[in-house]
Structures are given as structure tokens and as C-alpha cells.
Amino acid sequence: MDLAAERARVAGRIASLRREIEALAEEQAFTSHDDEHDPEGVTIAVQRAQLQGLLDVAEREHADLGRAAERVADGSYGVCVLCGRPIGTERLEALPATTTCITCASRPRRGRQLGPGPR
Template sequence: MDPSELAEHRAVAASRATSLARELESLAEEQSLTSHDDEHDPEGVTIAVQRAQIQGMLAAARRDVEDLDRASARLAEGTYGRCAHCGGPIADERLEALPATTTCIGCANRTRRRR
């Protein structure tokens, strides 16, 4: 993967994070216009659940951006595409699917089995 492809993945993740942050702000604004008594307001519970879901998705999108920033740093260092565990190459197909990954499929499977 070249730097421009990695930058494109990062731009998509950053755009997703920005969009989710706006959605969260909009939901907070909507909630401020409704009753503050969530216990007795049927919409209050729905909005609270929506807010929690969006907060989770936003946190994941921000982690993706951070992971892709670290991948860009590895690319600049010349270590991108090398497994952090065994030092072997990470398959191109795996990097296409998970551009920020730090492990080859063999090490990822071994780690998963230990859990």
C-alpha cells in the first residue's frame, strides 16, 4: 500500500468521525428541546440510547484515525507491512482489508486462540 492509499483510508475515517460528531451534537440539541424528564418521556429513552450508540461509533472512528496515523508513521519508518510479533510480511490482502493492522494472519490467529 502506498502513502496515498493510506491517506485515503484516513480521510474516510476522519470524515466518518466528523459526521458522527455532528450527529451527536444534533442529537444533544434535539434532546435539549424536549422534556428533561427521561423517565416519563418515551422519546427520552430512545434519544439516550441513540446518543450512546453514536458515542460508541464516534469513539471507534477516532480510534481508526489514530490507528491509521500510526500506520502512516510505520510507512515513513519503513516498517509498514511487517508483523509486530514475528517480523514477517503481512499479506497485501490483509493490508487492503485492514490497512492499520500490525500483525500477520498467523500471529493474529494465535493471539485470538489464547483469549
């Protein structure tokens, strides 16, 4: 997985979503603000909320990929933060910013402890 390329792809998605939100805000400025009687007003508000949610997810993904790049630089990329074992290649391909192996990710969250586990 090329983390830089993936991060650039996500940055492009962020820019696109921001443009869509700005365009929607401009559109909303030219329409009635009477949401109670304007069926389009509610639609625009819902669409804006959906776009904002997608933007929030993309920004978190971008930050996660940045932290993954830092782990590559310090040599800890691909090592589970919970058990210290290698994270499978397939998992890293699917989730390049993941910090846990599939075994640890499948465990219930309650009771997890950081650090290497038994080998």
C-alpha cells in the same frame, strides 16, 4: 491501499458523527428530560450512546491509520510486530492499520512475545 485517503475517509466519518451528536444534543435540549415518563427520552439517550460508541471506534481507527502512516515512513509498514514476517497484501487491504500477520493474529493472545520468531 492509500492510507491518506482512508484516513481522510475516517476523518469525514468522525466529523459526521460529531455533527449528529451535536444535533441530538440540541434536540434533547428542546425535549422533556423526564425519561421515566417520556418514551422519546430513553430513545434519545440510547441513540446518543450508540453514536458516541461509533465515534470512539472511528477515532481509534483514525489514530491507528496515523500510526500506520508513520510505519510507512520509517519502512516498517507491512511487517508483523510479533514475528517479523511480511503481512499479507490481502490482510493489509482489509485492515490497513494492522500490525500483525494472519498467523500471529490467529494465535491465542496469552503467551505472545514480541520480536522475530523462528523462520
